[in-house]
Amino acid sequence: MSFWEDFWDIFWWLFCVYVFLAFLWALFAVIGDLFRDDKLSGWWKAVWILVLAFLPFLGLLVYVIARGKGMTERSMERARTNREASDTYIRGIATASPSEEISKATALRDSGTISADEFERIKSKALA
Structure with missing residues (x-):
């Protein structure tokens, strides 16, 4: 019997792939948050990296429970700063x-492209 012949084998395989990719996404999000956090010292960052390496x-x-709120706040602040800069x-x-x-x-008025009335309207709009 082939792997592709049983629907539940395919479903289980897809579920495991989804869980693995979700885990990787969360792991990279936590590592990114660790290195972007200015308030956390380098030693604590190293401790968190070791914990994530040996007990992923x-x-x-534990990281999401302990620092999840701060992670969200830092992410929102970073998004706000990026939006303001943009x-x-x-x-x-x-x-x-x-x-x-x-x-x-003035150049358009001098070339005759716009009239004096249009020039005054543009000037008043620019100064408003």
């Missing part, structure tokens, strides 16, 4: 300074 399931469970960068790239907008409008 138990160490992962928003600042986008605002800096997307909008020109008022003096740049007025100088562009």
